[in-house]
Amino acid sequence: MGIYTEQLHRHLQAIECALPTYLPTTDGRAGVTAEAMHYACEGGGKRLRPVLVLEWMRLCGGDPQDALAFACALEMIHSYSLVHDDLPCMDNSPMRRGKPSAHAAYGETMALLAGDGLLNRAFEVCLDPANTAALKPENVLKAAHTLAVAAGYEGMIGGQTIDLANEGKRIDVDTLRELHRKKTGALLIAACQLGAQLADTDADTVNTAVEYGAHLGLAFQIVDDILDATATAEQLGKPVGADEQNEKTTYVSLFGLDGAIEMAKEETAAATTALDAFGDRAADLRTLTAELLTRIS
Amino acid sequence: MGIYTEQLHRHLQAIECALPTYLPTTDGRAGVTAEAMHYACEGGGKRLRPVLVLEWMRLCGGDPQDALAFACALEMIHSYSLVHDDLPCMDNSPMRRGKPSAHAAYGETMALLAGDGLLNRAFEVCLDPANTAALKPENVLKAAHTLAVAAGYEGMIGGQTIDLANEGKRIDVDTLRELHRKKTGALLIAACQLGAQLADTDADTVNTAVEYGAHLGLAFQIVDDILDATATAEQLGKPVGADEQNEKTTYVSLFGLDGAIEMAKEETAAATTALDAFGDRAADLRTLTAELLTRIS
Numbered sequence: 001m002g003i004y005t006e007q008l009h010r011h012l013q014a015i016e017c018a019l020p021t022y023l024p025t026t027d028g029r030a031g032v033t034a035e036a037m038h039y040a041c042e043g044g045g046k047r048l049r050p051v052l053v054l055e056w057m058r059l060c061g062g063d064p065q066d067a068l069a070f071a072c073a074l075e076m077i078h079s080y081s082l083v084h085d086d087l088p089c090m091d092n093s094p095m096r097r098g099k100p101s102a103h104a105a106y107g108e109t110m111a112l113l114a115g116d117g118l119l120n121r122a123f124e125v126c127l128d129p130a131n132t133a134a135l136k137p138e139n140v141l142k143a144a145h146t147l148a149v150a151a152g153y154e155g156m157i158g159g160q161t162i163d164l165a166n167e168g169k170r171i172d173v174d175t176l177r178e179l180h181r182k183k184t185g186a187l188l189i190a191a192c193q194l195g196a197q198l199a200d201t202d203a204d205t206v207n208t209a210v211e212y213g214a215h216l217g218l219a220f221q222i223v224d225d226i227l228d229a230t231a232t233a234e235q236l237g238k239p240v241g242a243d244e245q246n247e248k249t250t251y252v253s254l255f256g257l258d259g260a261i262e263m264a265k266e267e268t269a270a271a272t273t274a275l276d277a278f279g280d281r282a283a284d285l286r287t288l289t290a291e292l293l294t295r296i297s
Numbered sequence: 298m299g300i301y302t303e304q305l306h307r308h309l310q311a312i313e314c315a316l317p318t319y320l321p322t323t324d325g326r327a328g329v330t331a332e333a334m335h336y337a338c339e340g341g342g343k344r345l346r347p348v349l350v351l352e353w354m355r356l357c358g359g360d361p362q363d364a365l366a367f368a369c370a371l372e373m374i375h376s377y378s379l380v381h382d383d384l385p386c387m388d389n390s391p392m393r394r395g396k397p398s399a400h401a402a403y404g405e406t407m408a409l410l411a412g413d414g415l416l417n418r419a420f421e422v423c424l425d426p427a428n429t430a431a432l433k434p435e436n437v438l439k440a441a442h443t444l445a446v447a448a449g450y451e452g453m454i455g456g457q458t459i460d461l462a463n464e465g466k467r468i469d470v471d472t473l474r475e476l477h478r479k480k481t482g483a484l485l486i487a488a489c490q491l492g493a494q495l496a497d498t499d500a501d502t503v504n505t506a507v508e509y510g511a512h513l514g515l516a517f518q519i520v521d522d523i524l525d526a527t528a529t530a531e532q533l534g535k536p537v538g539a540d541e542q543n544e545k546t547t548y549v550s551l552f553g554l555d556g557a558i559e560m561a562k563e564e565t566a567a568a569t570t571a572l573d574a575f576g577d578r579a580a581d582l583r584t585l586t587a588e589l590l591t592r593i594s
Binding site for chain 1: 387454472
């Protein structure tokens with residue numbers, strides 16, 4: 001976890017402990033689906049989205065502990081999207097996070113149900129009064145709505161559709177921007193936004209969180225495109241050059257390698273600037289933001 | 298719509314008008330998924346679940362209009378469950394509601410996404426402050442949580458898992474009861490429960506709604522089993538005798554035809570008794586409850 005400060009690492013540990021407890025137990029007649037739900041949430045690497053929830057909660061004056069249910073709900077939605085993306089009718093990926101994908105391990109039917117179960121569970125968890133007793137009901141409603149919109153047709157599902165509808169086609173920069181803003185950007189933005197909302201902060205600060213998340217999300221995507229074009233498979237731990245082989249439009253194919261690197265730097269700078277108002281309190285997020293760029297330098 | 302009184306028919310019409318407006322518009326780069334979402338919600342027959350939401354809202358003193366978003370959200374969840382159930386890796390059904398199933402019309406990938414989109418949209422819609430302005434935030438939270446739990450692992454998804462895990466096996470009566478209570482019962486119960494919750498009624502009345510929904514759901518399932526064993530395909534508009542061919546355990550296979558008819562009558566009577574406290578105000582629900590039985594008499 002090289003990109004995390006001590007503070008962010010504490011968030012990560014809290015999430016790893018809490019996440020399984022928010023999933024159903026695996027006993028009972030329907031246990032196999034619960035098992036597949038746990039499996040799909042295990043070994044989730046950086047847990048960037050839920051860590052952002054907790055850190056924005058802290059940054060805006062709230063207790064990160066009180067945002068844990070929402071952080072885990074967001075991670076469940078991220079995990080369900082990977083389970084469904086991996087299915088034979090989508091990307092047909094046999095592996096995920098270094099182990100067999102959910103359908104490879106549990107069969108297609110159970111993977112479909114486990115994905116549905118995780119998406120649904122996200123809302124069960126963040127709407128459960130037992131998990132949000134310390135929060136104002138109106139903030140719970142706001143944050144749950146933010147989560148739902150980001151995960152839905154106007155967000156991740158829409159982005160996924162645009163991606164699939166343009167497979168093997170060259171697309172223009174506007175389409176590429178909409179695709180990424182929705183497919184990967186929406187959940188990253190929502191992470192920051194709902195963290196701020198749960199902290200009961202003012203609308204301007206919530207907008208700052210959205211701005212930060214948008215720049216971070218774009219920087220993240222451009223860096224991914226650059227790595228696919230330049231890194232070795234060994235550095236990345238997965239096959240590289242896939243974008244070029246699939247004639248996929250990326251920030252590198254549209255703007256060239258130097259242009260893409262320049263853009264990644266600009267977005268990173270803009271994300272950092274958005275944190276200015278927080279002074280030293282945002283030191284951990286500044287470090288995180290800068291660390292993402294070091295992957296390409 | 299022979300089973301509906303004038304009052305319930307007005308609910309049905311309100312739902313038919315509102316449902317498409319709560320779905321995304323089909324323009325834009327991701328429009329194909331929006332189209333498939335609309336397609337999956339069209340021609341939904343009786344709309345029993347959302348009608349129950351509105352009628353319980355009315356019965357408990359609320360304005361049915363204010364519960365429309367929740368009624369439509371529940372119908373979206375019912376529709377998504379049918380889309381995913383029909384997929385090749387589940388029941389592999391080419392037809393649904395007298396037309397090609399979603400994946401037959403839009404392909405498997407888009408059907409998967411449209412199903413995800415509908416489940417997610419349900420929460421977007423009922424958590425959107427613009428749709429629930431007339432309701433108390435704490436009642437919105439309660440009702441949304443009721444919806445989430447009923448649709449999830451403890452409810453519909455768990456029931457679906459139990460059904461699939463026991464395909465082709467003889468099961469005992471406890472398993473059959475749990476299966477149906479979760480798979481079809483949970484959403485019917487939730488419809489009554491959240492209608493009452495949105496009306497800001499007391500806990501005892503909400504419990505009465507749950508009790509009514511539980512008996513109605515069970516009566517509904519037993520009647521379905523009886524019809525599969527006794528009706529002609531012409532009467533039902535779909536193939537019959539499938540349960541026996543598939544050696545499926547049903548209330549008829551466990552208790553015989555006469556036993557099952559007796560149970561259906563008992564559950565119907567219990568549902569009706571639960572309505573006693575409402576006096577004449579519950580006349581429409583009494584008629585509905587009785588009408589369900591006439592399908593087997």
